[in-house]
């Protein structure tokens with residue numbers, strides 16, 4: 001039986017909340033897939049049943065995001081973290097260089113790995129102000145002919161998000177770490193050479209990494225690259241080169257069906273913007289008691305970061321919120337304060353509950 005009545009509001013930054021109907025269906029299907037008599041955990045990844053799940057997930061993803069022809073959709077492992085290495089290993093030719101925009105801790109890790117493969121030019125950085133903003137278009141200083149330009153569309157730790165795409169020089173493929181905001185709104189895939197995302201924030205459970213890659217980039221990898229690290233291997237085998245993360249792909253398929261049933265990414269965007277808007281309004285309307293970390297034009301719809309007047313009050317806020325059934329609000333140590341992660345699956349009622357809690361906390365401790 002479902003334990004849904006016991007669920008609290010989960011503001012975890014990742015792995016994160018999943019849609020309740022997805023959890024309930026996974027629970028129903030766990031012992032025996034309808035008409036199959038075996039669990040998805042027990043069947044061959046070469047079976048017709050699993051192929052239908054895997055290729056069905058790809059088809060739904062293409063439909064949901066409007067992925068154009070000329071792109072491969074890959075289901076990989078190793079998290080976004082392995083992509084920090086795979087991207088330069090596949091796309092950065094010997095002696096070449098790539099441009100990176102440094103907007104936070106995850107960008108910095110991507111830069112660190114790329115430096116092991118080739119030259120990295122940092123086109124802009126928000127480090128001087130503790131990554132409280134996305135660099136403006138005019139600040140981006142691209143190098144002459146980078147192999148690609150890398151961005152991080154949502155900065156999970158700092159709570160900033162791009163609301164306008166950067167424009168690298170013509171012909172330079174844009175690569176995006178979209179781990180924490182993928183499918184939070186419509187996405188024009190044709191603007192990118194490659195998009196990657198660890199699944200455990202907005203897509204599915206941990207263990208799966210989504211890569212959407214433009215076909216012409218598959219041929220760039222050096223011939224001596226280990227077979228498993230080449231995008232072309234997984235493209236050729238439709239993500240079935242070896243045993244894929246079967247359960248994570250199954251959960252992805254359920255999440256995609258849920259997003260399609262909710263009306264697609266336009267509807268999802270409308271709800272996400274409304275949810276984030278309520279929280280930022282509560283921060284801005286608090287007369288300075290709550291102070292947002294991100295500059296207003298760079299505010300994230302997915303991770304809302306803010307401070308209170310003292311660390312003591314922040315500790316008390318987290319403690320009392322947890323007791324009130326609002327879990328996972330402690331901010332990352334590099335920002336401090338509070339971080340409310342409100343991904344696609346986070347219910348609007350939870351945002352309303354946090355807004356009410358914030359008002360009451362300020363009334364009693366302000």
Ligand SMILES: *Cc1c(COP(=O)(O)O)cnc(C)c1O
Pocket residue numbers: 014078079080081082106152154155156177178179180198199
């Ligand atoms: C969580 C996160 C990562 C790390 O993802 P893993 O799947 O744990 O490797 C990288 N980039 C961003 C933007 C993230 O939010």
